[in-house]
Amino acid sequence: MKREISYFKGFDRTIDEVGVAERTQKFCMRSIKKESKVEGLKLALSMIDLTTLEGKDTPGKVSQLCHKALHLHDQIPDLPHVAAVCVYPALVGVAKKVLIGTDIKVASVATSFPSGQSDLKSKIADTQFALDEGADEVDMVISRNEFLIGNYQLVFDEIARIKEVCKDKHLKVILETGELVTLDNVRKASDLAIQAGADFIKTSTGKVQPAATLPVTLVMLESIRDHFYQTGKVVGMKPAGGISTAKQALQYLVMVKETLGEEWLNPERFRIGASSLANDILLQLKKQETGFYQSLNYFSID
């Protein structure tokens, strides 16, 4: 049966950009020190989707990345592992092989990532291929071209169809907010994706600038919150692209803590898509332990 977007009360709210910027500034002013810093950094580490999405990715590169996921920095005891490794569909099999028997998930981008410029049939095939290769999670992109000309029902139907293909596997819907431009659009796309069945909504592919920003993420979290108020359903959030420092990661955690609270402060509900963030967090954790910044040469790069 075909489902329609339902315009419930609060759906498609208008957003005041100045107010959003002021609120995000306040998150950045929270002072995170000592044990709350260590705890926060470890939490952030456990939320990372360690990502490589390059045309030049090879089985060798991806298996090295998976080793990094398994051995972040063995000299620090009690480190959590990252949440997932995120790769292209063709490399899911390679990642799966290295990570088999661990709790680290393999996420695959799909639906003609990053542009989404193809037909539904190939998007479904793309998704199915990723799942057949063993992907635990699918990161799809929405058709921004259709969204921007107002074909909301089409964008909605695509997401709903891909969710059917994914069945019980987690579906993250990438809005590519850098191409939606306004916060009003970000809000509308978030509401639409959530209604269509997204398990997670995600800011960006990392291929478009600006990628994840605090204001965009706040608007998406508020959409998740309104959906929770309305239905009780808990949808996850993944900012990706541009979060490369431990300090930024903590600012995002503060935002989640004060906007959605406990139920979202875990890797089941909140992820950070990043490639270089993990090492900066490790550097900071080591500094908290020893009081000194170590040379970056002590941290493995893969």
Place this chain on the structure above:
Amino acid sequence: MKKKENMKLNLNTQWDYAPAPESMDHIKIQKRYGHFINGEFREPVNGKYFDTINPANLEKLAEVAEGSKEDIDLAVQSAKKAYNNTWSRLTGKDRGKFLFRIARIIQEKARELAIIESLDGGKPIGESKNVDIPLAAAHFFYYAGWADKLKYAFPGKTPSSLGVVGQIIPWNFPLLMAAWKIAPALATGNTVVLKPAETTPLTALKLAEIIQEADLPPGVVNIVTGGGQAGAHLVQHPEISKVAFTGSTAVGKKIQQTIAGTDKKYSLELGGKAANIVFEDAALDQAVEGIVNSIFFNQGHVCCAGSRLFVQESIQDILIQKLKDRMETLIVGDPLDKNTDIGAINSKPQLEKIKKYLRIGVEEGAQLYQSSNSLPNIGYFCKPSLFLNCAQSHRVVQEEIFGPVLSIQSFRTAEEVIIKANNTPYGLSGGVWTDKGSKIFKVADQIRSGVIWANTFNKFDPASPFGGYKESGMGREGGLHGLMPYLTLN
């Protein structure tokens, strides 16, 4: 699926912020302060001092002089001498130089001033650091710029200074209010006797040290500390030409009675009970932030606080749900902790007054809601509070509480809310929240108050005039308009 009433966010997270107290290493507070008269600190004539305490832990910070009639007289004489012999003879450019110097020293000492402001008054260090002190410096910078341009400010007129002005300031923004008063008075060529509030004299006394450091001619600014008595002596003194007062409407009325029949000029900035109006088409999550900022900023000790919230009935439930959840994330506690959102209530009498209104509201049948945050064991603290289901006939809607207490009423149409917003003896400020520009102008046009903020609240700038209609005061401070109370124009 959860039942609707169970859809409450759990904002009490396991991951929490560790205490982050501001370091107090280089803060210098003397054990005892005299009055600042004729460029130097001197003992009070009657030798009496009183304690100023930290409202967050009730510890004594310093002793300050108790101003008597004799002290006020000495201060006025010193101001008069400085007016006649030096200040009125300087060019505007030279007066401006002194003001620029004061502004720069405030900036240099911003951190120390912010900490002392929070220690003495109870406000969160984040607010002192980011609002009070930078704005105080900005006011000096702004009026320094006017000092040599007065004749361009009033084309065709000849502006001249008044003489000695007596200024009395409140405890909610101690240094900022001192700046609001002193900067335009000096820029226009007057000399000053300032009386800071009884509970928050310390930053004014630090300002006296800054004035010494800036080499201002002795007697141009005099600061006499003390309570209401000292203030009354200042208002009554026959040789002041003008009274500038910020404080309660009750005291403002008394001042008007006292100076009736004299030729003293006066400007008053008094109480408020601002209407903050949220329409159904507003950006709701940002409106919630605005509401928090309008009533919980500085513990609600703000004369222009948006203490009456009007919510359009169609969005009332969701807005209040959002507001309640937001209140859970406000941190109430040590004013010197960088993460504190709501600090200490300024004094015991003020806390008692707030508690009295909390009782009155409940007795009147309004529904009280308070956040679940814990409060420190010692010191004067109050939880952020809402009164739901209020009506215009409630005292908690009519009277100024001056604390973190918000009364909420619903409305149906713009016409209705405009009538209710104006149905108050006050008229200092107001707020309108809507996505529709035409609605902003329609509503703002018809509300009688000195300031209306649209889709924001509690924004200040030295270039913008501020002041009230009706019982919220007379005269304007800030901007070009803020020069006028300190001048005669011929």
